[in-house]
Amino acid sequence: MSTSPLLLLIIFTGGVVWAGRQVSEDARVHGVIRESVLLPAGYPLGSGWSLRWSVRQGNSTQVWLVHNGNLSDRYSHRAQLLEDDGSLRLNNLTLADQGLYIVIATDTQGTQRRKEIYLTVSEPVMVSWLAVSPQPPISGRPLTLVCALTGGVQPKLTWLKDQVLVSRSANLSVAALEPSDCGLYTCLAEDSYSSHNSSYRLTVPECENSLILPLVLLLVSVILPIFLAILVKLYCCGKQQNNTPVHKREEERGVMDTPSLACEGSTDVVYTELDFPFRRTTLPIARPSVDLHAIYSQCRL
Structure with a gap:
């Protein structure tokens, strides 16, 4: 059985093309x-x-x-x-x-x-310049951001706003500038071998004013509870001291020289009476007896 010359030529040509392609890759x-x-x-x-x-x-x-x-x-x-x-x-x-x-x-x-x-x-891909028109930006007016590249092998351009993809074109246009358009715009250029980026922070006076209200609300939500807690504590301490008889407060000072211990350590528990099994025994100030009994009362507004 003989093989036709045409078939041998096709097989040989296909093998050469396949081998050449492998070598080139x-x-x-x-x-x-x-x-x-x-x-x-x-x-x-x-x-x-x-x-x-x-x-x-x-x-x-x-x-x-x-x-x-x-x-x-x-x-x-x-x-x-x-x-x-x-x-x-x-x-x-x-x-x-x-x-x-x-x-x-x-x-x-x-x-x-x-x-x-x-x-x-x-050459590595590089963002050669980033331009904004008009400059400075005007609220309510059109705005255009332009990015130019140099170097690279078939580089691709991407626009990011606050690290979120917004466009893949060379020019980024805004029909009417609003406070919601403010942010950090990044022009990212990359190819298969290198990458480079340049950023521009877009802001107008309206953008800064829009941040004042959230900031005030944040400060109020943090400072107001602390301020109210201080007022409650001061009120409880003053009320408890006014309700305690004078002779008992003097006895407390004689036994333990910490008249404001309750107010400094707690806002809801205060000591009103101290009872010792041996009244004639002088107890150390830093180490009260283990038989100490305390009757406490809760301060109510």
């Missing part, structure tokens, strides 16, 4: 200026492999980066050869680093393997 690496990038090799140096790295940039001749495991002087200050798999790490990238990087691995039997990696380098 595996052999492309992208980096960003002033950052680091890893060029993978996959040949451990400790397994008998010797590596040579070279680069061809544009129409220039091939330049050696690594030869016999040693970095060239040109790249020794910002390149690193990883012994685990022979990969090459380039630091502090520039646009001049873009090019075709070739690694040739040779085993102990002299068999060579070749891998090509095409490195592309781009």
Whole structure:
């Protein structure tokens, strides 16, 4: 049984296209200026492999980066050869680093393997400026925020208001500025390799006035209960002292020199009478007897 030449041509062409696509996917690496990038090799140096790295940039001749495991002087200050798999790490990238990087691995039997990696380098995406029109903003009038980007690879722009997504266009427009439109607006630019943002706080006098009432209510809700509690405590203390006979208050001072202990420690319980089993015994002030009996009364408004 023979195979037709047309079928063999289709199979061969499909295999070449599939293989070429796999190589192009595996052999492309992208980096960003002033950052680091890893060029993978996959040949451990400790397994008998010797590596040579070279680069061809544009129409220039091939330049050696690594030869016999040693970095060239040109790249020794910002390149690193990883012994685990022979990969090459380039630091502090520039646009001049873009090019075709070739690694040739040779085993102990002299068999060579070749891998090509095409490195592309781009500037990081950046918000170059953010403008607001009119300036200053006027309440009740239209408002436009404009954001401009530079660098990046197909960057995308997003507008956030108080960290909430509001738009994905370059310009953000407000038909009539209201106090509810006030807030922190952020222009976020990002691509697959970098991101950058710039913010603008939008405010008008009406926005500040709208915050006064909630602030006053908050202060009243916190301070008023405390003030009422102090008044209740002072009232209870004064009422209890007025209702206590003078001779009993003097006896309390003679036994224990803490006439205002009840008012200072509690608002609802006061001691009105102290009864000791041995009245002629002088008790220490700091340590009353364990047989002390107290009859308390609750202060009622």
